[in-house]
Amino acid sequence: MPRLVATDIATELSKRIASGEWTESGRIPPERDLAEAFGVARNTIRRAVHLLEADGTVVRQVGRGTFLADPDPNSLASVVARMEGTSPADMMEIRQLLEPAAASFAATNASNSELNAVREAHQTACDSADMPTFEHWDAEFHHRIFACSRNDFLKEIHNLMRILRNQSPWFEMKKRSFSEERRQTYCREHQAIVDALIQRDPDSAKQAMLVHLQTVGYNLLGR
Amino acid sequence: MPRLVATDIATELSKRIASGEWTESGRIPPERDLAEAFGVARNTIRRAVHLLEADGTVVRQVGRGTFLADPDPNSLASVVARMEGTSPADMMEIRQLLEPAAASFAATNASNSELNAVREAHQTACDSADMPTFEHWDAEFHHRIFACSRNDFLKEIHNLMRILRNQSPWFEMKKRSFSEERRQTYCREHQAIVDALIQRDPDSAKQAMLVHLQTVGYNLLGR
């Protein structure tokens, strides 16, 4: 047994943690159990665990236990958690990437009845009397275009973006910055998209959607 | 009895619910019964069920019981769940949309050291002796390009896609269909991407990435 049993135990624990021994529960055994398992006094375990704590490998909580500090950054949960901090600019950039593509796909793949549903959402939005109603049908318009893109994954990414936007405080900002003039602009731009879709022209649909999203981006981000 | 009994019971209950144990009645047993079944105090069961309630997994009603909640199709959880069923073709279509854009962004936004990291991953992949090593560095190559696209949301979408691919059985298929010839093709195509990035040419980078992903798509989907 070399010198400093504690450091040896610390590296052993590190190895086990790295090998995923306790990733499932996210928690390592109580010090008293570890002491028994390693056949060593509890104080020694405490010293070893203290090293891991100093590393940032592990976090201790009185009365609860010792926990792995960084939950697997490659788990679905952490990815989604990080997505919740997405900035408006980053989100807009991706929207401008995906939605024109969705419009293009829709022009090619949508059934006539699906296109009618898109036009219907557009029409209802234009005819709506108050802002909340407009915003609902505006969102529905975009949603229905994704719905007929015939790519389920793309559709779900859009759902994801919608949820993230609705969760974010900066979405409220957008609502407040709304005006009747902007509403009319959006209606005109939506009309252009609908026209391109009905003409089954993917490139025009893509272009019209991009133009619209640039307007939305400008209104939202001021650039 | 293990530690943190309440959370353990919560995950156990989650598993049973997911496996459809109580879907026909839509109702889980009374707390007092669960307490007896798990050999634990009722308060502990209450804590566990409270976690499920917070998840939205379950709804409680005084005097009636605890019921399975109608899954909200617009919750993050259900969106992610639906994403897990993404087809290879749909996934590939989106990759061919996003990764060329990421490469384009990278050509514009990356620092020189980030580009070096990309080149390094490419080099290591080319030099790797066995297939698992190659695949690791291949993945790292793509990841690092997203990392310097300077759009965090895009980066996380890529992480999401990576996780979904790794979870899916059809990903194994791809691994089996690998050959030395393909590996060399990928190396050449990666080289073209690296060259375009270092020349800071967004359009070439985008184009080179698209070409590469068309190869990957062809190998994966056979069309």
Added chain:
DNA sequence: TATGAATGGTTCAAAATTGGATCAAATAAA
């Protein structure tokens, strides 16, 4: 309609679990 059983909601105190801290004695290393 009235009653009682079943069920979740609430509260409380005692016991158990777990990390935090300290100290003196034993042991190993220099």
Added chain:
DNA sequence: TTTATTTGATCCAATTTTGAACCATTCATA
């Protein structure tokens, strides 16, 4: 020998679990 490490023990503080009692609501049944 001197110094540092480990041990073994004890007590403290935070948290969880337990066990019990009582309340409020729902629902079936007398």
